[in-house]
Amino acid sequence: MAKKPELDDFLVPFFDGGKKLKPFDLKSVDSSAKPLSRGSKEEDRTRLSEVGVLLDELQEKLHAQHRQRVLLVLQGMDTSGKDGTIRAVFHDVDPLGLRIVPFRAPSEREAAHDFLWRVHAQAPMAGELCVFNRSHYEDVLVPRVLKLIDDEECERRYRHIREFEALLADSGTAIVKCFLHISKDEQRQRLQARIDDPTKHWKFDVSDLEARKQWDDYQSAYSVALGATSTEYAPWYMIPGDSKTHRNLMIAELLLRTLQGLKLEFPPAKESLKGVKVE
Amino acid sequence: MAKKPELDDFLVPFFDGGKKLKPFDLKSVDSSAKPLSRGSKEEDRTRLSEVGVLLDELQEKLHAQHRQRVLLVLQGMDTSGKDGTIRAVFHDVDPLGLRIVPFRAPSEREAAHDFLWRVHAQAPMAGELCVFNRSHYEDVLVPRVLKLIDDEECERRYRHIREFEALLADSGTAIVKCFLHISKDEQRQRLQARIDDPTKHWKFDVSDLEARKQWDDYQSAYSVALGATSTEYAPWYMIPGDSKTHRNLMIAELLLRTLQGLKLEFPPAKESLKGVKVE
Numbered sequence: 102m103a104k105k106p107e108l109d110d111f112l113v114p115f116f117d118g119g120k121k122l123k124p125f126d127l128k129s130v131d132s133s134a135k136p137l138s139r140g141s142k143e144e145d146r147t148r149l150s151e152v153g154v155l156l157d158e159l160q161e162k163l164h165a166q167h168r169q170r171v172l173l174v175l176q177g178m179d180t181s182g183k184d185g186t187i188r189a190v191f192h193d194v195d196p197l198g199l200r201i202v203p204f205r206a207p208s209e210r211e212a213a214h215d216f217l218w219r220v221h222a223q224a225p226m227a228g229e230l231c232v233f234n235r236s237h238y239e240d241v242l243v244p245r246v247l248k249l250i251d252d253e254e255c256e257r258r259y260r261h262i263r264e265f266e267a268l269l270a271d272s273g274t275a276i277v278k279c280f281l282h283i284s285k286d287e288q289r290q291r292l293q294a295r296i297d298d299p300t301k302h303w304k305f306d307v308s309d310l311e312a313r314k315q316w317d318d319y320q321s322a323y324s325v326a327l328g329a330t331s332t333e334y335a336p337w338y339m340i341p342g343d344s345k346t347h348r349n350l351m352i353a354e355l356l357l358r359t360l361q362g363l364k365l366e367f368p369p370a371k372e373s374l375k376g377v378k379v380e
Numbered sequence: 381m382a383k384k385p386e387l388d389d390f391l392v393p394f395f396d397g398g399k400k401l402k403p404f405d406l407k408s409v410d411s412s413a414k415p416l417s418r419g420s421k422e423e424d425r426t427r428l429s430e431v432g433v434l435l436d437e438l439q440e441k442l443h444a445q446h447r448q449r450v451l452l453v454l455q456g457m458d459t460s461g462k463d464g465t466i467r468a469v470f471h472d473v474d475p476l477g478l479r480i481v482p483f484r485a486p487s488e489r490e491a492a493h494d495f496l497w498r499v500h501a502q503a504p505m506a507g508e509l510c511v512f513n514r515s516h517y518e519d520v521l522v523p524r525v526l527k528l529i530d531d532e533e534c535e536r537r538y539r540h541i542r543e544f545e546a547l548l549a550d551s552g553t554a555i556v557k558c559f560l561h562i563s564k565d566e567q568r569q570r571l572q573a574r575i576d577d578p579t580k581h582w583k584f585d586v587s588d589l590e591a592r593k594q595w596d597d598y599q600s601a602y603s604v605a606l607g608a609t610s611t612e613y614a615p616w617y618m619i620p621g622d623s624k625t626h627r628n629l630m631i632a633e634l635l636l637r638t639l640q641g642l643k644l645e646f647p648p649a650k651e652s653l654k655g656v657k658v659e
Contacts, residue, residue, distance in 0.1 A: 165582040188474045195467045196480050197513070203476075234476070292658045299649030303444040307652045313659075370578030373586045379571045380592075 106136035108355055111339045113280075113331035116263065125328035127320050127339075132284045134341040137351050145350045152353040153193035159357070160230050162365035164198040169363055170225035170274040173356060174233045177281030178319060179309055180291035181342050183234050186281065189349040190356065191232075200225065203234040216240040216258065217265050224269055237262060241326045246318045259329040270334035277359050278335060279352055280327060281342040285316050385415035387634055390618045392559075392610035395542065404607035406599050406618075411563045413620040416630050424629045431632040432472035438636070439509050441644035443477040448642050449504035449553040452635060453512045456560030457598060458588055459570035460621050462513050465560065468628040469635065470511075479504065482513040495519040495537065496544050503548055516541060520605045525597045538608040549613035556638050557614060558631055559606060560621040564595050 113125055139148055163169060175183045191199055202223045211219045217237055225231035241258050244250045250258070266276055283291075292313070295301040312319065331337040338355055342348045392404055418427055442448060454462045470478055481502045490498045496516055504510035520537050523529045529537075545555055562570075571592070574580040591598065610616040617634055621627045 165579075167582075184476055187476055191475050192471075194475075196470050196473075196475055196478060197463055197466055197482075199475055201475050289658045296653050296656050296658065300444075300646040302650040302653055303446075303647040306650070307656065310656075310658065367579040368582040371581045371585070374575050374581055377575050377586065377589075379568045379575065379589065 106134070108137070108338070108351070108358065110136065111341075111351075113327045113337035113339060115331050115333055115336070116329055119329075125324055125331075127280075127282065127324045127327075130282055130339045130341065132282045132287065132341050133343040135344055135347040136341070137354055138347055142346050145346050149189065149346070149350045149353055150193070152350070152357050153190070155357055156190075156353065156360065157194045159360040159363075159365055160194050160198045162367055163230060163360065163363070164228045165367050166365060167228040167368075168273060169365070170227060170269075170272075171230045171356075171359065171363075172225050172233065172269065172274050172276045173231070173352075174236045174238070174276070174278040175281065176236060176238050176278070176323075177342065178283065178288060178316075179305070179312060180288050180295070181281035181283045182345055182348055183281060185345060186279075186349055186352055187232055187234065189345075190353045194230070198228065198230055200229055200231045201234060202231060204236055204239060215261075217261060221265070225274060227273070237265075238326060238330075242319065242322050245322045245326075246315055255325075256329075259326065262330050263332060263335075266330075266332065266335040275359050275363060276335040277355055278331075278337045279340045279355070280323065280337060281340050281348060283342040285313075287343045288313065288316075385413070387416070387617070387630070387637065389415065390620075390630075392606045392616040392618060394610050394612055394615070395608055398608075404603055404610075406559075406561065406603045406606075409561055409618045409620065411561045411566065411620050412622040414623055414626040415620075416633055417626055421625050424625050428468065428625075428629045428632055429472070431629070431636050432469070434636055435469075435632065435639065436473045438639040438642075438644055439473050439477045441646055442509060442639065442642070443507045444646050445644060446507040446647075447552060448644070449506060449548075449551075450509045450635075450638065450642075451504050451512065451548065451553055451555045452510070452631075453515045453517070453555070453557040454560065455515060455517050455557070455602075456621065457562065457567060457595075458584070458591060459567050459574070460560035460562045461624060461627055462560060464624060465558075465628055465631055466511055466513065468624075469632045473509070477507065477509055479508055479510045480513060481510055483515055483518060494540075496540060500544070504553060506552070516544075517605060517609075521598065521601050524601045524605075525594055534604075535608075538605065541609050542611060542614075545609075545611065545614040554638050554642060555614040556634055557610075557616045558619045558634070559602065559616060560619050560627060562621040564592075566622045567592065567595075 111130070137145075139145055163171065175186060177183055187201060204220070207219065220233075220237040223231070223233070241255055241262070245255050270276055292305075292310070295304055327337045340348055340351050390409070418424055442450065454465060456462055466480060483499070486498065499512075499516045502510070502512070520534055520541070524534055549555055571589070574583055606616045619627055619630050
């Protein structure tokens with residue numbers, strides 16, 4: 102009997118200094134897979150609710166403990182579901198302990214710094230759960246596809262990213278990175294749905310369709326970038342994204358496992374408060 | 381028949397340049413009142429859920445429109461329910477468009493600036509709904525009660541606050557300020573409950589009981605500060621807070637009215653997208 106697929110089957114193999122015979126390729130991952138499905142959409146939604154409650158409990162301990170930090174990085178092509186993921190996965194998590202950081206095209210001031218400057222400024226602090234909605238990975242994708250940086254600069258950036266994430270990890274940050282993987286046809290349907298609904302027009306512009314024309318270039322750029330930056334301390338996971346329900350569930354389960362791995366506990370009771378009666 | 385109490389009965393009278401014969405006094409407000417109650421806790425919770433969904437819809441339009449901003453300021457004594465309010469009122473609001481800003485004791489760097497510097501930096505941007513969990517009002521409360529600033533400096537700060545909030549309002553920010561009003565006995569019970577539950581000890585320290593000893597001084601300082609900074613463009617509302625359910629409902633209703641007043645609509649459809657077929 103075949104082994105039931107699990108989270109780690111979707112882990113991008115760790116960077117090994119470029120010695121791999123077979124580089125990582127997104128094409129090897131089925132965007133319609135549902136490895137963690139419990140059977141039906143209904144059951145997957147029920148499980149997501151359960152996980153949401155557990156995430157909330159763990160996040161409260163993370164906040165109380167005020168020592169460790171958690172960073173979830175979301176990347177993916179347009180319409181791959183980054184916004185929807187945030188909404189669904191964190192529905193039951195207390196907004197007090199959550200910080201969502203969207204990264205858009207850099208401002209003039211941001212672009213006048215190195216590419217990690219604005220990202221470092223937003224790193225989670227003790228007790229925080231941060232979600233990067235897009236991230237520093239944009240800087241090894243768009244400029245690479247548009248040929249604004251050459252291969253050497255790209256390799257330098259991968260190295261800087263690995264070192265930067267190692268710094269965060271060494272300082273007590275648990276990092277999980279998710280690539281939301283959809284098929285080209287799934288994207289077509291989702292973009293068309295937005296165009297057909299005038300209340301969704303604010304979400305994009307005709308020029309957004311340009312990136313779609315370079316679909317294959319972006320898939321290649323992602324394949325190389327993910328392979329060069331998946332590490333033990335900041336692993337990349339492939340999240341099949343054609344099914345929204347399953348995508349949400351998979352990311353929630355991944356985050357749950359990460360938080361459970363931190364062995365979070367409420368700080369010990371304070372001796373100074375023992376037996377105190379409030380007047 | 382007596383008029384049914386409504387939100388505006390809990391509005392702190394607007395500052396009129398100090399000409400009032402009778403200054404505003406917190407003592408005039410019943411912390412156990414439930415002016416918006418629908419009858420039972422159950423019914424109030426049902427209504428809160430309805431309002432939550434409406435808030436979420438309006439917040440999406442606010443975000444889509446990317447022009448106006450909303451700022452909710454929460455103040456109150458320890459245990460008055462600021463954290464609980466955020467959790468309950470925003471349960472159904474998409475975390476993408478929400479930013480919670482906690483203000484703690486100023487850092488050395490923050491204290492080296494004027495008291496509004498760090499606050500201004502966190503003002504909501506276009507399309508954002510920001511919640512200040514404590515705020516610049518701390519700077520006219522703690523130092524006043526501890527007599528670190530004299531009356532003259534306090535009056536100057538009130539004026540700076542009025543002018544600062546006028547700047548935000550003139551730039552398209554709808555401001556609502558809520559004072560979570562609990563009785564001294566209600567605070568006693570809530571503090572005691574925290575002390576009796578060791579998993580809640582991280583939330584405070586024995587020294588927090590000091591502020592309670594100065595309860596009356598804080599109530600007076602709040603009365604004066606609220607009276608001096610309630611304005612048409614940034615009104616203060618008294619939120620009776622002994623009932624958590626009703627407190628949540630009242631703040632949600634207030635925010636709902638504020639958002640409804642903005643006449644938010646999705647931006648118009650883009651001509652450039654009309655009839656476009658995605659390939």
